[in-house]
Amino acid sequence: xxxxxxxxxxxxxxxxxxxxxxxxxxxxxxxxxxxxxxxxxxxxxxxxxxxxxxxxxxxxxxxxxxxxxxxxxxxxxxxxxxxxxxxxxxxxxxxxxxxxxxxxxxxxxxxxxxxxxxxxxxxxxxxxxxxxxxxxxxxxxxxxxxxxxxxxxxxxxxxxxxxxxxxxxxxxxxxxxxxxxxxxxxxxxxxxxxxxxxxxxxxxxxxxxxxxxxxxxxxxxxxxxxxxxxxxxxxxxxxxxxxxxxxxxxxxxxxxxxxxxxxxxxxxxxxxxxxxxxxxxxxxxxxxxxxxxxxxxxxxxxxxxxxxxxxxxxxxxxxxxxxxxxxxxxxxxxxxxxxxxxxxxxxxxxxxxxxxxxxxxxxxxxxxxxxxxxxxxxxxxxxxxxxxxxxxxxxxxxxxxxxxxxxxxxxxxxxxxxxxxxxxxxxxxx
Amino acid sequence: xxxxxxxxxxxxxxxxxxxxxxxxxxxxxxxxxxxxxxxxxxxxxxxxxxxxxxxxxxxxxxxxxxxxxxxxxxxxxxxxxxxxxxxxxxxxxxxxxxxxxxxxxxxxxxxxxxxxxxxxxxxxxxxxxxxxxxxxxxxxxxxxxxxxxxxxxxxxxxxxxxxxxxxxxxxxxxxxxxxxxxxxxxxxxxxxxxxxxxxxxxxxxxxxxxxxxxxxxxxxxxxxxxxxxxxxxxxxxxxxxxxxxxxxxxxxxxxxxxxxxxxxxxxxxxxxxxxxxxxxxxxxxxxxxxxxxxxxxxxxxxxxxxxxxxxxxxxxxxxxxxxxxxxxxxxxxxxxxxxxxxxxxxxxxxxxxxxxxxxxxxxxxxxxxxxxxxxxxxxxxxxxxxxxxxxxxxxxxxxxxxxxxxxxxxxxxxxxxxxxxxxxxxxxxx
Numbered sequence: 001x002x003x004x005x006x007x008x009x010x011x012x013x014x015x016x017x018x019x020x021x022x023x024x025x026x027x028x029x030x031x032x033x034x035x036x037x038x039x040x041x042x043x044x045x046x047x048x049x050x051x052x053x054x055x056x057x058x059x060x061x062x063x064x065x066x067x068x069x070x071x072x073x074x075x076x077x078x079x080x081x082x083x084x085x086x087x088x089x090x091x092x093x094x095x096x097x098x099x100x101x102x103x104x105x106x107x108x109x110x111x112x113x114x115x116x117x118x119x120x121x122x123x124x125x126x127x128x129x130x131x132x133x134x135x136x137x138x139x140x141x142x143x144x145x146x147x148x149x150x151x152x153x154x155x156x157x158x159x160x161x162x163x164x165x166x167x168x169x170x171x172x173x174x175x176x177x178x179x180x181x182x183x184x185x186x187x188x189x190x191x192x193x194x195x196x197x198x199x200x201x202x203x204x205x206x207x208x209x210x211x212x213x214x215x216x217x218x219x220x221x222x223x224x225x226x227x228x229x230x231x232x233x234x235x236x237x238x239x240x241x242x243x244x245x246x247x248x249x250x251x252x253x254x255x256x257x258x259x260x261x262x263x264x265x266x267x268x269x270x271x272x273x274x275x276x277x278x279x280x281x282x283x284x285x286x287x288x289x290x291x292x293x294x295x296x297x298x299x300x301x302x303x304x305x306x307x308x309x310x311x312x313x314x315x316x317x318x319x320x321x322x323x324x325x326x327x328x329x330x331x332x333x334x335x336x337x338x339x340x341x342x343x344x345x346x347x348x349x350x351x352x353x354x355x356x357x358x359x360x361x362x363x364x365x366x367x368x369x370x371x372x373x374x375x376x377x378x379x380x381x382x383x384x385x386x387x388x389x390x391x392x393x394x395x396x397x398x399x400x401x402x403x404x405x406x407x408x409x410x411x412x413x414x415x416x417x418x419x420x421x422x423x424x425x426x427x428x429x430x
Numbered sequence: 431x432x433x434x435x436x437x438x439x440x441x442x443x444x445x446x447x448x449x450x451x452x453x454x455x456x457x458x459x460x461x462x463x464x465x466x467x468x469x470x471x472x473x474x475x476x477x478x479x480x481x482x483x484x485x486x487x488x489x490x491x492x493x494x495x496x497x498x499x500x501x502x503x504x505x506x507x508x509x510x511x512x513x514x515x516x517x518x519x520x521x522x523x524x525x526x527x528x529x530x531x532x533x534x535x536x537x538x539x540x541x542x543x544x545x546x547x548x549x550x551x552x553x554x555x556x557x558x559x560x561x562x563x564x565x566x567x568x569x570x571x572x573x574x575x576x577x578x579x580x581x582x583x584x585x586x587x588x589x590x591x592x593x594x595x596x597x598x599x600x601x602x603x604x605x606x607x608x609x610x611x612x613x614x615x616x617x618x619x620x621x622x623x624x625x626x627x628x629x630x631x632x633x634x635x636x637x638x639x640x641x642x643x644x645x646x647x648x649x650x651x652x653x654x655x656x657x658x659x660x661x662x663x664x665x666x667x668x669x670x671x672x673x674x675x676x677x678x679x680x681x682x683x684x685x686x687x688x689x690x691x692x693x694x695x696x697x698x699x700x701x702x703x704x705x706x707x708x709x710x711x712x713x714x715x716x717x718x719x720x721x722x723x724x725x726x727x728x729x730x731x732x733x734x735x736x737x738x739x740x741x742x743x744x745x746x747x748x749x750x751x752x753x754x755x756x757x758x759x760x761x762x763x764x765x766x767x768x769x770x771x772x773x774x775x776x777x778x779x780x781x782x783x784x785x786x787x788x789x790x791x792x793x794x795x796x797x798x799x800x801x802x803x804x805x806x807x808x809x810x811x812x813x814x815x816x817x818x819x820x821x822x823x824x825x826x827x828x829x830x831x832x833x834x835x836x837x838x839x840x841x842x843x844x845x846x847x848x849x850x851x852x853x854x855x856x857x858x859x860x
Contacts, residue, residue, distance in 0.1 A: 008445055009503035015440045073439040074516075075809055076531070080506065086580070101506070105535045107809040109848065149806050150516070169599075169851035172860045176805055375606055376579050379505055379537040418539065418848030421599035430602045 009085060011248040013078040018069055019243040021061040022236045025274045025345060028060065028281045030352050033232070033344060034319035037306055042314050046217040046225035050122040054233035062236060064118075071117050071150065076105050077240065081248040086377035088397070095400035096408045097393060098256070100245050100272060103139075103415035104380050108173075110336075110415035111268045112143035112228055115237035119226045120147035130154040130223040132216050134184065134209030136264075137335035137385065138163060138170040139415055140228030145179035156223070158184040158212040162203035163335055170419045184209040191215055191312050206339050207311030207325055214314045229265025230309060230318070230343045238271025245410065246275050256287065256410035258396050262388035263291035263300065263357070264336045266343030268414035274345070277354060290396070291346070291357045292388035296332045298359035299323050299342045304351050307341055320347040333364055333423030334384040336415070358392055367391040368427040371417070383415030384423045439515060441678040443508040448499055449673040451491040452666045455704045455775060458490065458711045460782050463662075463774060464749035467736055472744050476647040476655035480552040484663035492666065494548075501547050501580065506535050507670070511678040516807035518827070525830035526838045527823060528686070530675050530702060533569075533845035534810050538603075540766075540845035541698045542573035542658055545667035549656045550577035560584040560653040562646050564614065564639030566694075567765035567815065568593060568600040569845055570658030575609035586653070588614040588642045592633035593765055600849045614639040621645055621742050636769050637741030637755055644744045659695025660739060660748070660773045668701025675840065676705050686717065686840035688826050692818035693721035693730065693787070694766045696773030698844035704775070707784060720826070721776070721787045722818035726762045728789035729753050729772045734781050737771055750777040763794055763853030764814040766845070788822055797821040798857040801847070813845030814853045 026033055036043075044052065054062060064072070084097040103110040123131055131148045132155070135141030141157035148155035157179050164171060164183040174181050184204045185192035189212040195202050202208075210227075217225035227234060249255055259276050263269040273289050280287050291300055300321050307322040309315040322341040323329070329338050342350070349355050360367050364384070371387035373394070374380070382390060393411040400407050417424065424430060456463055466473075474482065484492060494502070514527040533540040553561055561578045562585070565571030571587035578585035587609050594601060594613040604611050614634045615622035619642040625632050632638075640657075647655035657664060679685055689706050693699040703719050710717050721730055730751050737752040739745040752771040753759070759768050772780070779785050790797050794814070801817035803824070804810070812820060823841040830837050847854065854860060 009500050010445045010506065012442065012444055014442055014444065015438055070439055074512070076440065076510065076535070082504070086504075104537075105506070107534075107811070146809055150809055168855075169848075172851050172855050173811065175860050176802060176811075176854055176858075178806060372606060376608060379576055379580055381537065381603065381606075416848070418599075418846070419851075421602050421849075424606055425598075425602050428606075430605050 007083060009083050010080050011251055012080040013244060013247055015073045017247060018072055018078055019064065019240055020069065021063050023239040023243060023275050023278060024057055024060055024062055024236050025278050026232065027058045028278050029348060030281065033348060036316035036318050038316040040316050042214055042218060043316060046214050048119060048122045048224050049126055051119060051233040054236055055231060065121065068118060068121050075107050075113055075117065078244045079105050081245055084378050087374065090377055091394065091397045091401065093397040093401040094404065094406045095397045097397060098408065098410045100241060100412045102241055102412050103383060103386065104413055108142040108146045109419060110139035110143065110383065111238060111241060111271060112140045113146060114240055114271065115228065115234045116143035116147035117150065118237040120151040120153060123224050124151045124153060128222060128224040130156060130220065131226050132156045132213045132223050133226045133228065134158045134206060134213045136160050136163060136206045136338060138167050139336055142170060142174050144226055145174040145177035149177045155179040156216060157181045158186060158209040160184055160204040160206060160209050162331055166422065184212050186212060188212065189215040205311055210310035211312035211314050229267040230341065232345060234267050235270035235274060235343055235345055238267050239274050241271035241412065242273060242275035245272065254408055257407040258288045258290065258409045260290045260292060260389055260392045260396065260409065261412040261414065262337055262385045263293055263342065264339045266346040268412055270343055270346055272412045277349060289355045290392050291355055292392035293357055293359040294332050294334055294337045294388065295359045295362050297323065297329045297338045297340065299340060300350055300357040301359060304347060309341060318344050320344050321350060330362055332362060333420065333427065334388060336385040337388065360388055360391055364427050368424060370394050372428060381417040382413050383417045384420050386413045386415050389413065437513060439513050440510050441681055442510040443674060443677055445503045447677060448502055448508055449494065449670055450499065451493050453669040453673060453705050453708060454487055454490055454492055454666050455708050456662065457488045458708050459778060460711065463778060466746035466748050468746040470746050472644055472648060473746060476644050478549060478552045478654050479556055481549060481663040484666055485661060495551065498548060498551050505537050505543055505547065508674045509535050511675055514808050517804065520807055521824065521827045521831065523827040523831040524834065524836045525827045527827060528838065528840050530671060530842045532671055532842050533813060533816065534843055538572040538576045539849060540569035540573065540813065541668060541671060541701060542570045543576060544670055544701065545658065545664045546573035546577035547580065548667040550581040550583060553654045554581045554583060558652060558654040560586060560650065561656050562586045562643045562653050563656045563658065564588045564636060564643045566590050566593060566636045566768060568597050569766055572600060572604050574656055575604040575607035579607045585609040586646060587611045588616060588639040590614055590634040590636060590639050592761055596852065614642050616642060618642065619645040635741055640740035641742035641744050659697040660771065662775060664697050665700035665704060665773055665775055668697050669704050671701035671842065672703060672705035675702065684838055687837040688718045688720065688839045690720045690722060690819055690822045690826065690839065691842040691844065692767055692815045693723055693772065694769045696776040698842055700773055700776055702842045707779060710784065719785045720822050721785055722822035723787055723789040724762050724764055724767045724818065725789045725792050727753065727759045727768045727770065729770060730780050730787040731789060734777060739771060748774050750774050751780055760792055762792060763850065763857065764818060766815040767818065790818060790821055794857050798854060800824050802858060811847040812843050813847045814850050816843045816845050819843065
């Protein structure tokens with residue numbers, strides 16, 4: 001069933017239309033962003049200076065260095081915006097559905113590469129030789145491995161053991177880029193060794209992996225620690241997603257009424273939503289922002305308070321929505337959504353009522369069925385995390401139908417699922 | 431090491447620049463294309479009428495129906511052309527290297543989707559309800575499963591057993607699109623049953639799978655058989671690759687001196703090369719065309735003669751370069767290159783001296799090392815088949831260096847490797 005219409009199926013930009021600056025929402029926030037609290041020395045030692053500066057910046061627009069613009073081109077930016085016409089037809093909704101093909105065309109399979117290459121670029125400029133990080137689902141670890149290699153740097157990845165063990169293809173993918181990959185907790189750090197002493201089969205967590213990575217980076221002066229989500233500079237780099245998408249809507253002479261993405265730490269959600277949220281903050285207007293989460297880690301439904309970003313309390317405390325930094329969260333295939341806390345920027349906007357949240361059940365049937373429907377109607381294979389975006393977009397499209405309301409729904413496909421077929425197999429019983 | 435220059439890294443087109451017609455090279459060939467010989471009745475019964483017509487057409491330009499243009503947009507066309515600057519720098523070559531990201535951004539992971547959606551479109555117009563086919567590496571089977579589903583049709587895939595068994599992720603991918611997938615030889619056909627009687631663990635071959643698919647399609651009047659390579663109409667649909675690439679070179683005010691792609695049956699090679707070969711045939715000029723093959727199936731180094739396209743002799747005989755239709759070919763990871771014969775169009779042009787060929791060793795070390803180099807320098811993960819294109823492009827870039835000759839080398843990345851990490855693991859020992 002092909003839906004014929006005059007509107008284009010795909011809206012793309014040319015490389016020359018690539019944004020030249022990232023958008024920093026901090027100066028436009030309704031009140032000053034609460035500062036981190038506690039011992040900053042570990043972070044200050046472990047991190048890239050330029051990124052620490054961006055973390056605090058009050059400049060609304062921050063230049064993307066020319067060389068980095070070129071690397072954005074190399075990794076396939078700008079990325080297309082698609083009209084999901086077959087889904088509209090199937091759902092019999094008066095809503096228009098648009099999705100940003102963010103992760104579908106990414107070399108490493110997700111949006112994470114957008115900040116990975118920025119961090120690798122600055123790290124290299126500052127003379128570092130090795131990038132160290134943690135990873136959960138594996139998307140961030142892959143992105144940083146790729147970025148390090150593209151810039152001629154080494155990389156070390158601490159990967160949550162429960163995921164490391166069964167994602168062999170992704171593990172080999174990171175190694176192919178030249179990364180050194182450890183299952184976390186590992187014997188490589190004090191934090192890891194202590195946890196393994198208690199439980200030799202410890203499944204690990206993102207918080208633990210962050211602790212190990214920080215410990216590793218602090219002990220090696222040529223190494224620097226990179227974070228893939230939560231922090232302000234990460235969201236800043238990711239705004240390239242939403243900035244492109246805004247230009248694409250300008251070409252359509254349209255604007256979204258609803259903006260949806262999945263949310264773990266907040267980087268793909270923020271990347272898509274912040275440029276639109278900035279419009280709302282500056283000019284008013286009614287746009288609904290929905291973060292699609294898992295009941296395994298519905299952090300935006302937690303408490304808004306100061307909390308550590310990692311398990312072992314290496315990081316300062318951030319004011320954020322959190323489930324508690326030592327919270328145990330059940331495993332899900334959408335592992336990128338399994339983090340206890342949410343970005344301070346998103347958290348403040350949530351506290352002020354700008355962001356809604358929905359959390360889908362642990363068995364993931366509903367979201368994988370949504371992803372399957374998307375695949376069968378639109379052709380592309382989403383990552384398990386992106387299945388949550390799709391489920392929320394379908395829910396909104398159904399509400400539009402019930403209300404008989406024409407509206408424009410934008411959602412992000414932050415990753416592809418080519419390396420995540422195990423989730424489809426187990427949840428859908430293929 | 432980032433190579434800075436003023437030339438763009440990526441050359442893209444807008445959806446409005448999508449070709450509106452395919453290029454049919456047959457009227458421009460140096461002599462009439464030899465006709466198929468023998469019993470045409472099986473093919474006539476089993477195939478799509480519009481495709482049979484295109485097979486014989488002498489029209490130079492064939493319109494792409496508007497609805498199909500829209501589906502080309504839906505699957506992400508046009509696709510970018512990239513300048514592989516990091517490779518140029520690493521190889522210290524005066525050559526300019528460009529690659530078409532054909533399979534990297536494809537929903538099913540390869541160029542095969544270009545003809546799959548065309549065939550599904552025509553099949554539906556002619557009232558068929560089910561598409562039947564064979565597949566070797568699995569790329570064609572996935573593409574047809576996707577295309578069938580996008581057009582609301584059913585699909586059945588006969589998959590060479592030796593590959594079916596270990597490619598679980600790809601098998602589930604096809605099923606997720608709704609396809610019925612059989613390991614071939616299967617119990618589903620007479621051909622299959624006879625072969626399994628001789629050898630219950632028969633590994634299968636592309637020729638056998640074609641025989642089974644044809645038998646299935648002929649026995650069901652609502653079913654139609656679709657072929658993914660070799661035939662004229664398949665190459666016709668694939669010319670969208672080269673037509674886009676020609677426009678991209680026009681934007682650069684350039685033209686390739688060398689055009690390279692891997693070759694099994696000839697569809698991605700033909701898709702990229704035929705629009706450029708047409709220029710040479712019409713206007714003269716020196717462009718070198720290189721087909722990158724495996725020593726497992728160096729069909730362009732075989733004999734130019736009439737031969738069957740399938741194992742069980744269901745098809746008519748085609749005048750083509752062939753190794754013999756019952757030739758046993760050793761398994762390789764670049765399984766899409768493992769076919770005994772080559773497209774009649776490419777074969778004729780080979781016979782007339784327009785196409786060079788190189789065949790890489792069975793152990794695949796050289797080509798996987800080339801793919802790894804590409805990954806580490808350019809970021810994207812190629813399919814095993816595309817590793818052959820890259821190896822040939824590197825060889826040519828090295829020759830340019832030795833000769834001190836500035837030339838423009840174009841190669842095609844016909845597929846991505848996200849579902850083929852096993853090959854990287856085993857060949858490179860990850």
